[in-house]
Amino acid sequence: MSEQQVEKSSFISSGRFRLLAGVVLLGLIGAGAWWWLTQGRESTDDAQVDAHVIPIASRIGGVVLRVPVNDNQVADAGTVLVEIDPRDYRVAVDKARAELADAEANAIAAQSNVPITSTTATSNVGAAQGSVDQARSAADAAARDVDVARARLVAAQSRLRETEANATRSARDVERLRGLLAKDEVSQQQFDAAVAAADAQKAATDTARAQIVEAEAGIRMAESRQSMAGAGEQQARAALQGAQTAPEQVTAMRARASSAQARVEQSKATLAQAELNLEYAVVKAPTRGIVSKKSVTAGQVVQPGQPLLAIVPTEDVWITANFKETQLQYMRPGQRVAIDVDALGGKTFTGHVDSIAAATGARFSLLPPENATGNFVKVVQRIPVKIMLEAGQDPERLLRPGMSVTPTVYTK
DSSP states (O other): OOHHHHHHHHHHHHHHHHHHHHHHHHHHHHHHHHHHHHTTEEEOSOEEEEEOOEEEEOSSOEEEEEOOOOTTOEEOTTOEEEEEOOHHHHHHHHHHHHHHHHHHHHHHHHHHHHHHHHHHHHHHHHHHHHHHHHHHHHHHHHHHHHHHHHHHHHHHHHHHHHHHHHHHHHHHHHHHHHHHHHTTSSOHHHHHHHHHHHHHHHHHHHHHHHHHHHHHHHHHHHHHHHHHHHHHHHHHHHHHHHHTTHHHHHHHHHHHHHHHHHHHHHHHHHHHHHHHHHHHTEEEOSSSEEEESOOOOTTOEEOTTOEEEEEEOTTSEEEEEEEEGGGOSSOOTTOEEEEEEGGGTTEEEEEEEEEEOSSOTTTTSSSOOOOTTSOOOOOOOEEEEEEEEOTTSOTTOOOOTTOBEEEEEEOO
């Protein structure tokens, strides 16, 4: 080999070495730059846009008259979404109002009866007590009349015995004088006087007997009056006992008044519920959002609690990012986040870490894993992190729930 060829081969080897050294140096510089750029950052592609999805359901049953919104339509708060036939509920409101008016009238009547009953009961007690006193006086007077009549009977019986004795004696005198008159031992005048005296005694005896009969009749009449007075007193006492239940009557009347007032409150509640049901016949949007998942049409019969559609408020969205547990060592709420949205051609949004979930996603799943059987395989768990967008990041409301994003958290 010539000297020129040796020099050429040496030059080529030296150039290859320089090239290889340059490549290695560029690789080291690139690795250093990558390490420097990625240090203090945590990123994941297991993330999506999240938002509240508000299901709208019917609170009453009925026939749907009108559905003035369509799928994917923007609806402001208070926009009518569904109208249900309200006629049955108007009838229920009218009925509830009539029942309330009737209950209020009954309550007013019951309340007004309380003082009337109290006054009447007090008056009845006084009248019944006066009747008892009057009946007792009448009974005492009748008892005294009975005693007087019995005393008259005793006196009449005494007079009868006296007149009978005098009549017997006068009759004997007449018989004795009759024999003496026949012998002319006494004068006719004496005999006539004896006969007249006997007749007078006999008449006195008849009078005494009549007085006894009269006294016995007086006793019977007095005893009858006494019996009637006793019955009247018992009746008056019974009336007094009935009148003395005045406190219980007033209490019962007050209880009826309270019951009537309670029925008024019950009727008011029924009316309020009927008015609410009438309001529920018009279903309105609770907040501004996009109408989605509409499953109701005009003419359809719906039941209480039946889902009709959903409202998705796009003004309040956030990012739910599922980071590996090994990425959370330095992650804290408030750290800056850069968010790349796949659907928007990599457009970047800024936000901050709002909070870190209290448990892993597996723990919140329908069937959390059981590791107590012994067949345990360690798997790196993921923990949801809530990321909030900074204000004014999405004025056109381009972010929709479910979109895939790639957030990068600046931990340092």
